Amino acid sequence: MEETAALLGATGTPRTLPPIKQRLAGVTGLLEQLRKREAGQRSPEYLSTLIPHVLPCLRDHNSKIAQSALEILELLVAQVPEATVRSYFKLLWISLVERLGDSKKAAEVVVEISVALDVSTVLEKLKACTRHKNWRTREQVRGVLNDCISRNSTFLLLSLVDSAANSWLHSCCCVALRGALDAACDLALSRAPCVI
Helix, strand or coil: CHHHHHHCCCCCCCCCCCHHHHHHHHHHHHHHHHHCHHHHCCCHHHHHCCHHHHHHHHCCCCHHHHHHHHHHHHHHHHHCCHHHHHHCHHHHHHHHHHHHCCCHHHHHHHHHHHHHCCHHHHHHHHHHHCCCCCHHHHHHHHHHHHHHHHHCHHHHHHHHHHHHHHHCCCCCCHHHHHHHHHHHHHHHHHHCCCCC
16 A cells, blocks of 8 residues: 555656556555455554545546545545544645535545534534635535535534533523433434434
């Protein structure tokens, strides 16, 4: 995997393949290796070392390279620790926003990041993207907002119930209110559509 990751930053020399072909070979090779079962046996720390190699490919002008880089990131974000995603979040976010209008895969990566990180961070960043200069990006942000909320609806509902109950914690009827809110939460979750 190390050799394949090294191809992602290829600049090319006169005696080798052109740099675009090297990067394309690198992203397709890395994607194939990550999809194999042996990638699941790699440690999350090792997988997190691949993220810096993939980030420049997101801004590549070749759509195949950028699309493959998005697929790689979707696989990596699901497997690396939250601290790693958080450390690369700013660089990752800038590149993802520029790709949001281009492909649905960027939207899937944003939703995956909302699962890996806390959803409030992602929603706050998406709020700023609703005023993006590109209309396709603005349109895609609406769909991503919907997907993030539906995928994380349980988390959002439970945090709302918990904050409401904690704010009324000092009153006499707190126990009854918390029980009623928990019952309402259970009812809402039982009626909510199952999101897989």
